[in-house]
Amino acid sequence: MLLTAIILFVSISFQSCVKEIDTGNLPDEHKLVIYCMLTPDSLVSVSLSKTNSLLIDDLDSIPGAKVELFENDKFVEVLTDKGKGRFCSSQTYPRELFNYTIKASAPGFENTEGTDSIPRKVTIQKSEKKSWLINGQDSQQEIVDYTAYFTPLSEAENYYELMFFTQTRREFRGSLKIYYDINYIAGSILDADACIANEKYLNSYFSTFVFPDEKLDRQKGTVHLKFIYGYAGGGVYTSALGNPWDIMGPEAEYTALRSISKSYYLFRKSYYMYITNQELFQKWDPSDPFSVLINTNPSDIFTNVKNGYGIVAAYQHSYVRTTLIQ
Numbered sequence: 001m002l003l004t005a006i007i008l009f010v011s012i013s014f015q016s017c018v019k020e021i022d023t024g025n026l027p028d029e030h031k032l033v034i035y036c037m038l039t040p041d042s043l044v045s046v047s048l049s050k051t052n053s054l055l056i057d058d059l060d061s062i063p064g065a066k067v068e069l070f071e072n073d074k075f076v077e078v079l080t081d082k083g084k085g086r087f088c089s090s091q092t093y094p095r096e097l098f099n100y101t102i103k104a105s106a107p108g109f110e111n112t113e114g115t116d117s118i119p120r121k122v123t124i125q126k127s128e129k130k131s132w133l134i135n136g137q138d139s140q141q142e143i144v145d146y147t148a149y150f151t152p153l154s155e156a157e158n159y160y161e162l163m164f165f166t167q168t169r170r171e172f173r174g175s176l177k178i179y180y181d182i183n184y185i186a187g188s189i190l191d192a193d194a195c196i197a198n199e200k201y202l203n204s205y206f207s208t209f210v211f212p213d214e215k216l217d218r219q220k221g222t223v224h225l226k227f228i229y230g231y232a233g234g235g236v237y238t239s240a241l242g243n244p245w246d247i248m249g250p251e252a253e254y255t256a257l258r259s260i261s262k263s264y265y266l267f268r269k270s271y272y273m274y275i276t277n278q279e280l281f282q283k284w285d286p287s288d289p290f291s292v293l294i295n296t297n298p299s300d301i302f303t304n305v306k307n308g309y310g311i312v313a314a315y316q317h318s319y320v321r322t323t324l325i326q
Contacts, residue, residue: 114312
């Protein structure tokens with residue numbers, strides 16, 4: 001009887017440790033994704049896709065999709081479907097301080113929209129660069145020290161983006177097309193003014209630097225930063241494809257300054273944190289399904305798109321040829 005009682009007690013104990021939890025079916029959520037960068041220099045262009053698996057690189061176009069453009073809440077035009085999820089305006093160039101709303105709809109999806117306004121333009125006046133070589137672990141490294149000069153906007157709470165690149169303009173014999181080779185300069189930051197140093201992504205390798213004017217030296221109107229010289233890629237453009245700068249000068253290095261909207265700033269900053277946390281610089285290994293999983297703390301990406309994902313952001317830019325100081 002004692003043995004029977006022990007067996008019964010052990011059985012009950014083990015049964016009490018097992019609990020079935022019905023998690024139900026996770027929702028198979030499909031939403032529209034809008035990407036749009038508004039600038040007065042270009043017609044409105046929108047990339048429209050849908051949410052997809054992390055393991056799939058290709059973006060699916062949406063059958064029957066419609067994209068509409070509104071200026072200050074007034075309907076302007078239906079964007080033309082150019083195929084592969086790209087929609088473009090036929091006549092609208094965004095205007096400074098105007099609000100623009102992109103509304104997208106498609107069968108089987110919630111109506112989606114995002115809004116942003118074109119910020120005031122800030123013109124870069126001068127950019128100076130010093131450079132020197134140091135001995136690294138395996139080879140010499142080039143250190144570059146930039147100072148950009150511009151006049152900040154008088155009112156506070158503005159946002160900027162600074163970038164450096166080289167551009168070569170080529171004309172090939174027998175061809176009417178003009179080709180532009182662009183390479184963006186990047187590196188790991190060693191030192192920077194407070195407006196940039198106040199950001200929290202400086203240990204990573206980035207080609208552009210977004211910052212608010214909260215810590216900007218508004219009296220001098222300068223931004224200074226020093227980093228290890230490198231490249232972040234680039235591309236070859238033609239006038240037909242839409243060269244982003246359309247610089248007519250000779251082969252040279254240039255510095256660009258963008259005045260950007262708050263949505264632009266929050267999106268770029270959150271994206272920096274996201275790719276750092278997921279180490280997306282490393283190529284996905286198909287043989288290792290965990291190679292794309294988050295390695296550190298998760299990080300959400302900012303979106304201003306209602307009932308969907310993506311970003312509608314706005315900017316204006318200016319550029320100047322970089323001067324090398326010996």
